[in-house]
Amino acid sequence: MFELIGVPPQALFGQLLLGLINGAFYALLSLGLAVIFGLMNVINFTHGAQYMMGAFCAWMLLTYLGIPYWGALVLAPIIVGATGIVIERLFISRLYHLDHLYGLLLTFGLALIIEGMFRREYGSSGLPYSNPLPGGTNLGFMFLPWYRAWVVALSLMVCLATWFMIEKTQLGSYLRAATERPDLVQAFGINVPRMITLTYGFGVGLAALAGVLAAPIYSVNPVMGANLIIVVFAVVVIGGMGSIMGSIVTGFGLGVVEGLTKVFYPEASNTVIFVIMAIVLMLRPQGLFGTPR
Amino acid sequence: MLAAAAAVAAGAGVAHAQYSDGAIKIGVMNDQSGLYADLTGQGSVWSAKKAIEDFCKATKCHDKIEVVFADHQNKPDVGSNIVRQWYDVDKVDVVVDVPTSSVALAVNNITKEKNKVFLVSGAATSDLTGKACTPNTIHWTYDTWALANGTANAIVKTGGKTWFFLTADYAFGHALERDTAAVVEKAGGKVLGKVRHPFPGQDFSSFLLQAQASKAKIIGLANAGGDTINSIKQAAEFGIVKGGQNLAGLLVFITDVHALGLQTAQGLIFTEAWYWDTTDANRAFAKEFAAANRGNYPTMIHAGVYSAVTHYLKAVHEMKSDADGAAVVAKMKSMPTDDKLFGKGTIRADGRKIHPMYLFEVKSPAESKAPWDYYKLRATIPAEEAFRPLKDGGCPLVK
Numbered sequence: 001m002f003e004l005i006g007v008p009p010q011a012l013f014g015q016l017l018l019g020l021i022n023g024a025f026y027a028l029l030s031l032g033l034a035v036i037f038g039l040m041n042v043i044n045f046t047h048g049a050q051y052m053m054g055a056f057c058a059w060m061l062l063t064y065l066g067i068p069y070w071g072a073l074v075l076a077p078i079i080v081g082a083t084g085i086v087i088e089r090l091f092i093s094r095l096y097h098l099d100h101l102y103g104l105l106l107t108f109g110l111a112l113i114i115e116g117m118f119r120r121e122y123g124s125s126g127l128p129y130s131n132p133l134p135g136g137t138n139l140g141f142m143f144l145p146w147y148r149a150w151v152v153a154l155s156l157m158v159c160l161a162t163w164f165m166i167e168k169t170q171l172g173s174y175l176r177a178a179t180e181r182p183d184l185v186q187a188f189g190i191n192v193p194r195m196i197t198l199t200y201g202f203g204v205g206l207a208a209l210a211g212v213l214a215a216p217i218y219s220v221n222p223v224m225g226a227n228l229i230i231v232v233f234a235v236v237v238i239g240g241m242g243s244i245m246g247s248i249v250t251g252f253g254l255g256v257v258e259g260l261t262k263v264f265y266p267e268a269s270n271t272v273i274f275v276i277m278a279i280v281l282m283l284r285p286q287g288l289f290g291t292p293r
Numbered sequence: 294m295l296a297a298a299a300a301v302a303a304g305a306g307v308a309h310a311q312y313s314d315g316a317i318k319i320g321v322m323n324d325q326s327g328l329y330a331d332l333t334g335q336g337s338v339w340s341a342k343k344a345i346e347d348f349c350k351a352t353k354c355h356d357k358i359e360v361v362f363a364d365h366q367n368k369p370d371v372g373s374n375i376v377r378q379w380y381d382v383d384k385v386d387v388v389v390d391v392p393t394s395s396v397a398l399a400v401n402n403i404t405k406e407k408n409k410v411f412l413v414s415g416a417a418t419s420d421l422t423g424k425a426c427t428p429n430t431i432h433w434t435y436d437t438w439a440l441a442n443g444t445a446n447a448i449v450k451t452g453g454k455t456w457f458f459l460t461a462d463y464a465f466g467h468a469l470e471r472d473t474a475a476v477v478e479k480a481g482g483k484v485l486g487k488v489r490h491p492f493p494g495q496d497f498s499s500f501l502l503q504a505q506a507s508k509a510k511i512i513g514l515a516n517a518g519g520d521t522i523n524s525i526k527q528a529a530e531f532g533i534v535k536g537g538q539n540l541a542g543l544l545v546f547i548t549d550v551h552a553l554g555l556q557t558a559q560g561l562i563f564t565e566a567w568y569w570d571t572t573d574a575n576r577a578f579a580k581e582f583a584a585a586n587r588g589n590y591p592t593m594i595h596a597g598v599y600s601a602v603t604h605y606l607k608a609v610h611e612m613k614s615d616a617d618g619a620a621v622v623a624k625m626k627s628m629p630t631d632d633k634l635f636g637k638g639t640i641r642a643d644g645r646k647i648h649p650m651y652l653f654e655v656k657s658p659a660e661s662k663a664p665w666d667y668y669k670l671r672a673t674i675p676a677e678e679a680f681r682p683l684k685d686g687g688c689p690l691v692k
Binding site for chain 2: 008011014015018019021022116119121123124125126127128130131134135136142143145147148216217218219221223224227228259262263266267269270271
C-alpha cells in the first residue's frame with residue numbers, strides 16, 4: 001500500500017472526515033458569533049458559557065424532567081436563548097452607544113460569572129450524558145459513528161438555513177438594514193430594538209444547540225466552553241468578523257486543517273489555528289470573507 | 294485568588310514551641326477552578342483542616358495552626374509566583390497537594406531553595422523521588438511508576454501484550470507513558486506507538502482513530518481528569534472496545550468514574566492508593582467529606598492530604614520547631630507513619646511514602662448498590678512491591 005507522507009491514505013480519509021465533523025462544531029459556534037457581531041456589533045464573549053449552558057440544559061431536562069435528547073435538541077436552545085434575551089435587555093442593550101470594547105468586557109465578565117456558578121453547583125469533573133445514537137457504520141477506511149454523522153448533517157442544515165434567512169429573505173434584509181441605519185429602518189415602522197434582542201437570542205440559541213450536540217460526546221463540565229471559545233473566535237477572525245458564509249466555510253475548513261495536524265504533528269494541533277489566524281491577519285486583516293470596514 | 298482561611302486551634306496557654314513567626318502555616322495549592330478542581334481543589338483544603346482538627350483533638354495541641362489556599366490554574370508560572378510569595382511574604386512553612394506535575398516540579402525546586410517543606414499528594418510524576426528528588430520533598434499518595442506497575446502488569450498478564458499510548462503532552466503524561474512502557478516491555482509486551490495530545494484536549498476522535506489503526510490490543514490513556522473522561526466517552530462512541538481493543542485508564546479517580554457514569558465506565562481496571570469503602574474509618578471520613586463537599590466523595594488525593602498533614606504535624610510537634618524544612622522532612626522520614634486512612638507506613642530516603650496500592654475494577658450498574666459504590670478490589674499490591682525500588686530511581690540523595 002502506498003503512503004502519503006508516512007500516513008496510509010485510508011487513515012488520511014478518516015482524519016479528513018473527522019476534521020469535517022469537528023469543523024461542524026466550529027461552524028455552528030462561529031455562526032452564532034458572526035450573527036451577533038454582524039448584526040449587533042457586539043463581541044459576545046459569553047458564547048462559550050452559553051454553549052456550556054446548552055449542554056447542561058440538556059442534562060437537566062433529562063435528569064429532572066426525563067426529557068430525552070431529541071426533546072432537548074429543541075427545548076434547550078429555546079430556554080438558553082431566552083436567558084440570552086434577558087441578558088441582552090438587562091445588560092448589553094445599555095452598551096450599544098459605546099465602543100465594542102465595553103461589550104466585550106461585559107460579556108467576558110458574564111461568562112466568568114456563569115461558569116463560576118455552574119462550577120459551584122455541579123463541580124468541575126462533569127456529568128454523564130449517554131449517547132442517543134450508539135453504533136455506527138464501517139466506511140472501509142474508518143468507523144463512522146451514527147451520532148457524528150448526525151452532528152455534521154444537522155450542523156450543515158442549520159448553518160445553510162441561517163445563511164439563507166439572513167442573506168436571502170425579507171426578514172434578513174430588515175436585519176441587515178437595521179445594522180446599517182437603525183434610525184431609518186425604525187422610521188419605516190419596524191421595531192428595531194426588539195429585532196436586535198431577538199437576534200441576540202437566536203445567536204445564543206445556536207450556541208446552546210451546539211452545546212446539546214456536544215453533550216453525548218464531550219465531557220459536560222462548566223469549562224467546556226471556555227476551552228473552545230478562543231478557538232472559535234480565531235475562526236471568526238479568519239473568516240472575517242461578521243461574515244455569515246465566512247464563518248461557516250472557515251469553521252469546516254479549519255476543522256479539517258486541525259484534523260490533519262493531529263496526524264502529522266499532534267503536539268501543534270491546538271496552536272495551528274492561531275498560526276493561521278496570525279498569517280491571515282497579516283495578509284488580509286479583514287479576514288478571508290470579510291469586507292474592509 | 295489568594296485566600297486565607299481558618300485559623301484553627303489558637304492556643305489558650307502560652308505558646309511553648311519555637312515556630313517561625315509563632316505559627317505553623319500550611320499552604321494548600323492546587324487547581325481550584327479547572328479540570329482537576331474536583332479531584333483536588335477545596336476537598337484538599339477541607340482534608341488539611343480535618344487533619345489539624347483530628348490531630349489537635351488527639352494531642353491537645355496548643356499551637357497556632359493556619360491553612361491558606363490558592364489556585365495555580367495548572368500553570369507552572371502561576372504556581373511558582375504563589376509559592377514564592379507564600380514563602381517570602383506570607384511565612385508559609387509547608388506546601389501541600391499540588392496536582393499537575395509540571396507545577397509540582399517547579400514548586401519542588403523553590404521549596405528546596407527556600408528550605409521549606411513540600412508534601413505532594415496531587416502530582417504524579419515519579420521524577421519527584423527520582424532525578425528531581427530533594428531533601429525537602431515527600432511524595433505521598435501515588436506516582437506514575439506505581440500506577441504503571443499496578444495496572445500494566447495486571448493487563449499484560451491477562452493477555453494485553455501490545456500497547457498504544459494516548460499521552461497528555463506535558464511532564465505528567467510523559468512520565469506516565471515512560472513508566473508504563475517500561476513495565477509493559479519488562480513483562481514481555483510491546484509498545485506499537487503513541488500520540489501526544491495537547492493538554493487539556495476536547496476531541497480525541499482523531500487520536501483514537503490512530504490508536505485503532507495501530508491494531509494494538511490495549512490503548513493506554515496516559516492522561517487524567519477531563520481528558521480521560523473525554524477519551525473514554527469517545528472511545529465508546531467509536532466502538533473501540535467492541536472492535537476488540539481495550540482501554541487502560543492509567544490514572545483514574547473516583548470523580549472521573551462518577552462523571553462517566555457506570556454504564557460507560559464499567560469494567561475499567563486501574564490502580565489507586567485509597568478507596569473510601571474499605572474500612573469503617575474510611576467510610577466515616579468519606580461521609581463527613583461528602584457532607585462538606587457538595588456530596589462528592591473523597592479521592593485518594595484528598596485522603597493523601599489528610600495523611601500527609603497528620604504526619605507533618607506529628608513531626609513538628611515532636612521537634613517543637615518548623616523552621617528548618619530539611620530537618621522536618623528528615624524527622625518525618627525517621628518516624629513510621631500511622632493515620633486512620635492509610636494505616637501504618639514508612640517514608641524512604643528518596644522521599645517516597647510507602648504503602649500498599651490497590652488494583653480496582655469499576656462495577657457494572659447492576660453490581661453497584663449505593664451512590665458512589667463504584668469499585669471492586671481485584672488485587673492488593675503489597676507495600677514492598679508497590680513503588681519503584683530505591684536503587685532504580687536515580688535520586689542523588691540515595692547514593
